[in-house]
Amino acid sequence: MVLSATDKSNVKAVFAKIGGSAEALGGEALERLFVAHPTTKTYFSHFDLSPGSAQVKGHGKKVAAALVEAANNIDDIAGALSKLSDLHAQKLRVDPVNFKLLGHCFLVVVAIHHPGVLTPEVHASLDKFLCTVGTVLTAKYR
Amino acid sequence: MVHWTAEEKQFITSVWGKVNVEECGAEALARLLIVYPWTQRFFSSFGNLSSPTAIVGNPKVRAHGKKVLTSFGEAIKNLDNIKSTYTKLSELHCEKLHVDPENFRLLGDILVIVLAAHFSKDFTPGCQATWQKLVGVVAHALAYKYH
Numbered sequence: 001m002v003l004s005a006t007d008k009s010n011v012k013a014v015f016a017k018i019g020g021s022a023e024a025l026g027g028e029a030l031e032r033l034f035v036a037h038p039t040t041k042t043y044f045s046h047f048d049l050s051p052g053s054a055q056v057k058g059h060g061k062k063v064a065a066a067l068v069e070a071a072n073n074i075d076d077i078a079g080a081l082s083k084l085s086d087l088h089a090q091k092l093r094v095d096p097v098n099f100k101l102l103g104h105c106f107l108v109v110v111a112i113h114h115p116g117v118l119t120p121e122v123h124a125s126l127d128k129f130l131c132t133v134g135t136v137l138t139a140k141y142r
Numbered sequence: 143m144v145h146w147t148a149e150e151k152q153f154i155t156s157v158w159g160k161v162n163v164e165e166c167g168a169e170a171l172a173r174l175l176i177v178y179p180w181t182q183r184f185f186s187s188f189g190n191l192s193s194p195t196a197i198v199g200n201p202k203v204r205a206h207g208k209k210v211l212t213s214f215g216e217a218i219k220n221l222d223n224i225k226s227t228y229t230k231l232s233e234l235h236c237e238k239l240h241v242d243p244e245n246f247r248l249l250g251d252i253l254v255i256v257l258a259a260h261f262s263k264d265f266t267p268g269c270q271a272t273w274q275k276l277v278g279v280v281a282h283a284l285a286y287k288y289h
Contacts, residue, residue: 031267032267032270032271035267035268035270035271036267036270036271036274037274104251104254104255107255108254108255108258108265108270109258111255111256111258111259112258112259112262112263112265113262115259115260115262118255118259119194120172120173120176120177120194120197120198121176121194123173123176123177123255124176124177124194127177
């Protein structure tokens with residue numbers, strides 16, 4: 001899967017539109033992930049996962065920051081997320097299926113908060129981007 | 143048999159009551175064909191699918207989207223019996239249409255995103271969770287008679 005020039009500009013446009021609310025979107029995507037896909041909670045047994053949890057919000061910020069970083073370095077996502085990729089391979093070892101689930105929930109929150117941005121073409125580009133990020137984060141697993 | 147809580151049934155019927163089946167079905171199918179272009183393989187008789195604009199404007203896509211979502215409505219009317227509601231459709235998708243059941247999961251996720259865009263904050267996390275469960279159950283039922 002390759003991100004075309006159009007995909008890249010679509011993704012950059014999404015994140016420009018989202019701006020500073022990316023952090024909140026990250027938190028909401030995580031919250032929805034835990035509610036809609038309870039198996040994902042197994043990675044957060046050390047967290048308070050109740051609604052409004054500060055830990056979930058804080059973690060959502062981290063996730064969003066990584067997505068923003070990837071979007072800002074969209075020509076070399078593997079390079080930009082190399083350390084995160086190491087972390088997931090060596091320490092976190094989140095099963096790859098979960099990145100698809102989180103990616104889906106991120107699309108849901110963008111749809112909720114910025115429906116006008118998520119045209120079918122942009123939806124396709126953003127989905128490809130999120131898949132790429134997931135692939136990068138699991139690339140060193142074996 | 144799938145168990146639905148009273149709250150889940152509420153989430154389903156209250157959302158469904160406000161859905162324009164034709165518009166929503168058309169949009170969901172169009173997005174499926176645009177976001178996952180390999181799904182176009184099942185629709186070679188639909189004419190022009192050469193671009194997102196062509197797909198969104200294609201009358202066969204609209205009509206088929208409406209058909210698909212209308213059928214979804216049948217599941218909602220028979221929440222306690224979704225598997226048997228879809229017996230014939232499952233056989234059809236296996237024996238005649240040869241559709242990989244993964245496509246049902248893809249369409250289900252697209253439908254959730256379309257609903258999110260339409261219902262915005264009313265599509266709460268709990269509501270989303272219920273609809274994820276429903277699309278999963280429908281996909282499972284449609285795959286059930288595959289052999």
